[in-house]
Amino acid sequence: MTGAGGQLDGKVVLVTGGARGLGAAVARAVAAGGGRAVVTDVLVAEGTALVEELNGEYGDGAARFHRHDVTSEPGWEAAVAFAVREFGRLDGLVNNAGTSGGELLAEADVARFREIVEVNLVGVFIGVKTVVPALREAGGGSIVNISSAAGLTGMARTAGYGASKWGVRGLSKIGAVELAEAGIRVNSVHPGMTYTDMTAHVGIEVGAGKYPGTPLGRVGVPQEIASAVAFLLSDAAAYVTGAELAVDGGWTAGLVPQRPAGRQGPVGRGRSPRSDTGNPVSRR
Numbered sequence: 001m002t003g004a005g006g007q008l009d010g011k012v013v014l015v016t017g018g019a020r021g022l023g024a025a026v027a028r029a030v031a032a033g034g035g036r037a038v039v040t041d042v043l044v045a046e047g048t049a050l051v052e053e054l055n056g057e058y059g060d061g062a063a064r065f066h067r068h069d070v071t072s073e074p075g076w077e078a079a080v081a082f083a084v085r086e087f088g089r090l091d092g093l094v095n096n097a098g099t100s101g102g103e104l105l106a107e108a109d110v111a112r113f114r115e116i117v118e119v120n121l122v123g124v125f126i127g128v129k130t131v132v133p134a135l136r137e138a139g140g141g142s143i144v145n146i147s148s149a150a151g152l153t154g155m156a157r158t159a160g161y162g163a164s165k166w167g168v169r170g171l172s173k174i175g176a177v178e179l180a181e182a183g184i185r186v187n188s189v190h191p192g193m194t195y196t197d198m199t200a201h202v203g204i205e206v207g208a209g210k211y212p213g214t215p216l217g218r219v220g221v222p223q224e225i226a227s228a229v230a231f232l233l234s235d236a237a238a239y240v241t242g243a244e245l246a247v248d249g250g251w252t253a254g255l256v257p258q259r260p261a262g263r264q265g266p267v268g269r270g271r272s273p274r275s276d277t278g279n280p281v282s283r284r
């Protein structure tokens, strides 16, 4: 089981895009850690099913679902009000909802670029701005913004996606600096290739040795991202703010040296076996 092992006792955490994938794993980690998860998403059936599962496993009151589109400012006001109404307080926010695209920069559609930035960056901005009063009221809190490995390095085929994730990284630093006086910590998490609905279609497989372009040799699974998020939400991270935590199997640390086929001698700098670097691309 993932989670912070009671480290999140009593903490109320709003998780956007929490109906599936990394967000669902984070909601599970919150409940497993003794906290209460406010799961929000545009996917109502999946979100409701997850919340029922968590309440069944951890007791009624472990989780609630609220339909919420992160691009809507009134939607954010309603989501925060819902969390406070249901649980009496709010201690954390995980800005996880996201969408991706896999076009080359020179070919990327302008409307789609705007759409991606609207969800991945503007949505995060509105979220941070909107939760501040509730977190202040709680005496402080923790905001975790899900960026990406594509927000740490320039990856091909991530025009809108990479730009938005670099923006999330920058916004997190600004939040850390401005909100520390309110006891609010803001950090960014940068997952590498992780097996979810967003990435499954690019042909990745879970398991040792299945992703050799990454130093650890495999893709991540959602629970591995969720445990890093749970740490940042917890009091164990009380002195951590403005940090960028790569949870990527070493993907952004550097390239794995590979010997050219049939050659002896010193190794060269290798590259991912995927010519497109295996970015999280989506058909959504």
Ligand SMILES: NC(=O)c1ccc[n+]([C@@H]2O[C@H](COP(=O)([O-])OP(=O)(O)OC[C@H]3O[C@@H](n4cnc5c(N)ncnc54)[C@H](O)[C@@H]3O)[C@@H](O)[C@H]2O)c1
Pocket: 016, 017, 018, 019, 020, 021, 022, 023, 040, 041, 042, 043, 068, 069, 070, 071, 096, 097, 098, 099, 100, 119, 146, 147, 148, 149, 190, 191, 192, 193, 194, 195, 196, 197, 198, 199, 280
């Ligand atoms: N899977 C990976 O390899 C990977 C790598 C790096 C970063 N990430 C990031 O992690 C986050 C979660 O991704 P995932 O892999 O779980 O993808 P996913 O597609 O499985 O989940 C994304 C969730 O966000 C929701 N969402 C999308 N637009 C929304 C909107 N406007 N309002 C509210 N909810 C919305 C979706 O309904 C979905 O439930 C994203 O921000 C993604 O960019 C994922």
